[in-house]
Amino acid sequence: MNLLQRMGWRRGVLALAIAALLTLVAIEVLSDDPEIALLIGEPYESMRQRSSASIGPAIPGRSWFSVPKSDARLRFIDPTYGFVTPLARFFTVMFDDEHIHGVRMSPQIEPLLLDDTLKVVLDLQEQWRNAGWVPIRVKDFPSFADTPQWRAQLRDENKGGSAYWRAGDKYQLMLVVSRFEDVKRPTEERYLITLGIHRSRGVQ
Template sequence: MSWLKRLGWQRGVFATAVAVLLWAAFREPEIALVIGEPYEAMRHRSSASIGPAIPGRAWFNIPKSDARLKFVDPQYGFVTPPARFFAVMFDDELVDGVRMSPQIEPLLLDDTLKIVLDLQDQWRKAGWNPIRIKDDPPFADTPEWRAQLRGVKKGGTSYWQAGSKYQAMLVVGRFRDDKRPSEERYLITLAIAEPWVRP
């Protein structure tokens, strides 16, 4: 191989290495999991750092940075926006559930509805179904839902089920943001686990 060809090959390898490093540096941290899998499998798959499980204990860990959830079930998978509050529960070194707020800060109502409706759309497309709809119907961008969410002590809850494998509970409520006391801000709570309520 001539030195010119060798130089071209080395430049190609260098450019590829730089591209991989840049991709890794700017990739959004995520926790990638499914309920019921070994906790260590979740840690190895995830790009966000999270502490190890405690053998023989039921507890939880929180990622060491903001991170999005990538629910990697091959049929029922979905992705959330980045979250600041994010707890991964475990029981005897198995992922037992997730509780999180898929947002970095309390949001305005329009932004809150965008996230909630996107999650519901992802669930519908992946085969999740709303349950308990008589008492807790899916969220919608309607005047009635907006009025209910604006109620300081009302808020809303919606339940979803993925076959017989998982349930999700989505809750939206008003939240007093001390940084913006004059604004209506909202907090989303998402919980995912094996089914725990009757459909």
């Protein structure tokens, strides 16, 4: 191996080492994000003790909700149907008699452009599909897809889109995407994603 070949080989090794380091840094940053880790139906205090994001206690004997004290991602920890969302700024954990009975959130920290919105939505749907969730009510509410038809529907301020998914006989969720008038960016098309999760209410 001549000098030029050795230099090229060393550059290649260095590039791979840098790429590996950047990947490890990205994983570490992701793992450091505050998160709410929960199951629907579990004691509220179990969620508080497990989660890295701070959230206030439940109110005994009340049906109400709490909000994390910082942006946080949701980690839904069911061993079969689990998934993880991006960081959320709007995030409510609903409880009744000190047990969790639902979540309502927007898995984003600001209104998103359409390409970014579809990326989040399609990633969530792929996680659900891989974990055994199935879309329901598809005749009226088909799952989201990156197609010209879906893009046109979402751009229509009077339409938007909704999809429904079920995890066996345990949970059901609703995913909604709608245009959002962002006063900070009045010339841009921005979108809001809403995700609601609760116990399954039977076959639909």
